[in-house]
Each structure stands twice: as C-alpha cells, then as structure tokens.
Amino acid sequence: METITAEQMHDVAVGGAVMGTGGGGDPYIGKLMAMQSIRKNAPVALIDVDELNDDDLVACAAMMGAPTVMLEKLPRGDEIVTAYTKLGEFMGQPITAVMCAECGGLNSTTPFIVAAEMGLPLVDGDGMGRAYPELQMVSFTMHGISATPMVMSDDKGNSVLLDTVDNKWTERLARSATVEMGGSALIALYSMNGATAKQSLIRGTISLCKKIGETLRKARLDNRNPVEALRTLLGAFELFEAKVTDVERRTEGGFARGTATLKGIDRYSAHTFEIDFQNEFLIARRDAEAIVSTPDLITLLDIDTGEPVTTESLRFGLRVVGLGIPSDPKWRTSEGLKLVGPQYFGYDIEFTPIEERPL
C-alpha cells in the first residue's frame, strides 16, 4: 500500500495546479494544511478504489468558493473535519475512506487534511479528472449519484446541511451559502458505497498529480525542458508560447471570472490569444478562433520554470506556454458535454477534441 508523506505533498500540489487548468484554487494553502496534518498524525494511505468493500461508505471532502477569495481568507483549519464528521453523523454509518471530488487545484490537497486528521485512507481518483467550477460537474452526476446530503462549514462555526432534488440545485444553494459565508466554505458531499465508487470514479488521478509534480521536479534537476517532459507525460498539445498583455477579471456570483489576452512570441508571434475563465480556463482562442475548449484541459506553464500558472497569478508581461490536454473520455460523451461542454458555459460552438484541431 502506497502512503503519501508530508514531503510528497509538494509534488501532489504541483500536479494539482496543472490539473487545475488555472483554477481550483491555489494548492499552496491546501498543501501547507495537508503537510501540517500529515506531520501531526501520519502519512496518508493512498488506496485503489478496488480495495474498497462494496458496502463501505465513502464521501468527498473539498473546499468551495472563488480562488481569489481563498487566497485572502484562510480556513481556520478544522472546518473541513467538522463538515466531514457531521456528514458521517448524519449518515449514521462510519465513513471508511475519503474521496477527492476534484483533483485540480486546492482540492487535490484538501482531502489529505481529512484523511490525516481522521486516520482514514484516501482513494486514488476523483470526480473530475481536472478542476471544474461547479459542483455538479463530476462523473458521479453522470452515474446518478446525489451530491447531498452535503455539509458545508465556515470559519465562524456555522454549518449548513443540504438535501436537494438534483445536483444542480445543490450547486445553486451551496454557491449562495458560500457567498454568504464570506466567499469560501469547506464541504463534505457525494457519499456513496464502495460498489458505486468503483463504477463512477475517475481513477488514478491523485497518483497522476504526484507523478506530474515529480516529472517537473526531476526535469529541472536534470536540466531537461520541464514543459516538454510534462507534454510527453500527459499526451498534451502545445497551444502557444506567449506573453500576457491584459487580464480582465471580476469576482461575480461567487466565481472568479475574466479573460486573459496574450501576444504570441517566437514562432507564434503572428498571433494573438485569448483565454476565458470561470475559476478554470474554459476556452482558448487564436486570433478569435477557438482552438481548445472545455472539457479538454487548458494549462498555462511559466515558460522558464514549467510551474503551472493560476488565473490569480496571471499578470502583464508573464511569459507562458499554453498546453491543451485531452480530457477523460467520460467528458466527451453527450452526457458529459451536457454537464461541462462549451455550450453549458454559453459558448455557441461544438466541442472538438484537441487532437482533432489544427494547431
């Protein structure tokens, strides 16, 4: 059985930032909290979903809110354990393993806090295979699994338990509670039994995050090109090398929204690029033409260090490489696209897989 130590959280968090596609919250805070919890308790056992018994009860732990807010409003630290404990009490059955709803950004590390504090194993996988802005956007929804009962806890000590008719209503009610709680909240949700988890989980994504972090770190140590090493690992496509010329951003309805404009450099110097985001990067355009869109992943890396760049850290003059990464095949089905395709976000285009686009 693999265990994840405090030191290894560095790699997991870097991988989480890559899979966060610019959003999901800066994994830095989550990483520090997870490291502290692991040091105080013990390394976290990372188990394969097939190791669960069919009647085991598992549930996801996550942070909800606008990444811009999370940077300034740190969690107190025990809210996530409170939310998780309350969910367990409500279910009236002990939760035997923690799951990850979103392997991108902050939420790649949040479940480690709960696992370490409660001495539970963490299941290797998640519900998104990346980060998405809304909580119904998980493979679990496609499998008819309810997000509720869901518990939300804030830094003041308030809790909200939701029981909704569908996962989109969970998102609506949880989002407005998050805004009222100050823009961020810790949540426990998507409880299910082991049998259901085996069917619905996007597998192996926590190990993948760790592998991404290792790959970037080792490439730098060996003086290899970290971006190239990552591109190979993920089967990613290079979108551009460019310099950020403008970022328009606003915090709206509990989300960080905006558009970044970039000017191509070197062999891309004839082109201008634009990327829209709602917490995560949604669509990238070259000279006003879409070149990659959700559900495929858009990730920006610092051109020199290969470090992933979040929407919050986008600033004038930053030189980045843009990568497009094929999403998990679940998201490319008609059911998947209904949940997270470009049209859901208001873009009047059909989804075209990145590998079929002329780049």
Next chain:
Amino acid sequence: METITAEQMHDVAVGGAVMGTGGGGDPYIGKLMAMQSIRKNAPVALIDVDELNDDDLVACAAMMGAPTVMLEKLPRGDEIVTAYTKLGEFMGQPITAVMCAECGGLNSTTPFIVAAEMGLPLVDGDGMGRAYPELQMVSFTMHGISATPMVMSDDKGNSVLLDTVDNKWTERLARSATVEMGGSALIALYSMNGATAKQSLIRGTISLCKKIGETLRKARLDNRNPVEALRTLLGAFELFEAKVTDVERRTEGGFARGTATLKGIDRYSAHTFEIDFQNEFLIARRDAEAIVSTPDLITLLDIDTGEPVTTESLRFGLRVVGLGIPSDPKWRTSEGLKLVGPQYFGYDIEFTPIEERPL
C-alpha cells in the same frame, strides 16, 4: 380547551394582518391553506403555554421571504410539513406542540397548517407579538434560544438544515437560501422545551389576533366605527387620516423595501406623512418628523372598512387611518431595542414610546 375551526381562521387572519404592521405577508394565502388543512383534518386545539410539560419539545413553523414574492409564488402545500417533520427527525424526539414565531401577517396562519396536518396543538403566543422582517427578531433570541437546528424547504423539494453560531447568522444564511429558492421558503426553527417556552413566549397573541378579527367584524355588523373599536381594543393611538400619494418600492436582498407618502385629510390636511418599510412598517414621519417607530406597531386601516392594509396593497388614492400600537414591553428594554429598535434599521433616532409622543 379552545379549538379553532376553519371558519374562525377568517378572524385570525384579519388580526394577523393588523399585527403584521403592513408586512408579514398577506395572510390570505396562509388562511386558505390553513382552512383547507383544518377541514381535511380537524379543528386545531389552541393551548396555553402553561399546559406544556417542562420537557415537552416544541418548535416554530413559519414562511420566510418577501411578501411581494409570496403573492405570486404560492407554496405547494406540503413544504411546511416536510420542514417540520425533518426538524423532528433531526431532533430525535417527537415534537408535541406547534409554536408561532410571528403572529403578524402570513405567519399568524402558517402554524395552523402544521398543527392541523400533524394533529398537534398550537401554543397561544408567538416570538414577536407582531411581525418583524428578520428571523433573529424574536423574544427567544433575548432568552438565548438558538434558531437552529432550522430546516428550510422549498416548492421544488429541496431542504436546507442550518446549524449556526448565532441567530443573526441564521438570518443571513437562511435569507440567501430563501432568495435562491425563489424568494420564499417554509421553515421550522426555534425548537425548545416546554420550560423554556414558558419563559420566553409572548403570550396570548393568537387569541388576540382572533379577537381583533371578531372586533372588526362585529363593529361592521353593528354599524359601529370599526377603526374606533379596534383602537379601543388595542390601546392604539390615531396617527392620521390620509390619502396615499406615492409609493416607492423595491425587492432587495430578499426583502420588500420602500417608502409610502401620504397627504393628510380632514383635521390632518395641513400635514404630509411618510412611512418606511422593510417588509413591515418601520417608522412614520409627520412633516419629516418621526412620530412612531419600531418596535411600536404602525398599522394602516382602510378608512371605510377598517380592513388592514399591507405594503403590497398600498396604491395611489387609497384613504387610510394610521394607528400606532404600543409594542410588548420586552421590546422596549435595551436588549429588545438592540434587536429591533430604530437604530438597528439605520435610523439615527432614539426610540420613544408612542404614548409619550405628542400626536
């Protein structure tokens, strides 16, 4: 033991509208729903709070939201029973009697629906002795009683269970959930044991509502002046006779807010009056000078029929009598004024009891 029949709900609802001080929601819808429930089941037993055993569990049932919204978005009918049942399940102890949080407006009748549907007695009294716009504004708060656990249910089938650090946080989180639920929700809250209810309840207000309705009805039957009969019953003060000349209103943050302007008639013809409201009438001014303010009650009655006038039915040309009614003494203490005094609502005036004002 007194019981309230479907027919008697007419009187209760009229009294509720008077105690609603222009807000609390139009009791008409609540009355129809209560009458239907009583006819389908049985008359509702109205008990004195002293009839409760000290260890009985009681809880309040109410509707939350902007009255303007409630007029257009009718409840499905079973949400309030759902909320009440879920609260009982969560408490893990059967609830033995229903209580009223707010005897003004719609919520003078809402608890009858739960009582009739669940075959429970209704306690004669409430937490406000009138209507107020926010849910922490109850005598229970002054007695340190938590509004939570509180259950909210909507017409779609969604439920939210709140567990907050204080009653003002309950209001904040419940208000935003109400807005998200479409502007209104059915709620179950302020559970407490019989001993606590005996200390904290504002007593006898449900019978008072019924008595108000009877008084107005009988005065009209006997060709006596209904306004005068009511003034005598309540120890009220006449503020003006006037004609509505302007109403500015907006639905904002889940509340119906605005200001009505009136021109005095007959012996008041030299004066102009203004009344501000946030769901309920908060303050009345004569020629820009405050003449009565919360927590004292401001009630408008149709000059001809003596029927209470809600903020939603205020319109140009309507001729009304304004009454000021002394509030329950609990509200005139420094603790009471902190919760519902004029300064809480942003008015820079000290509260002066209506009976000490020059009218």
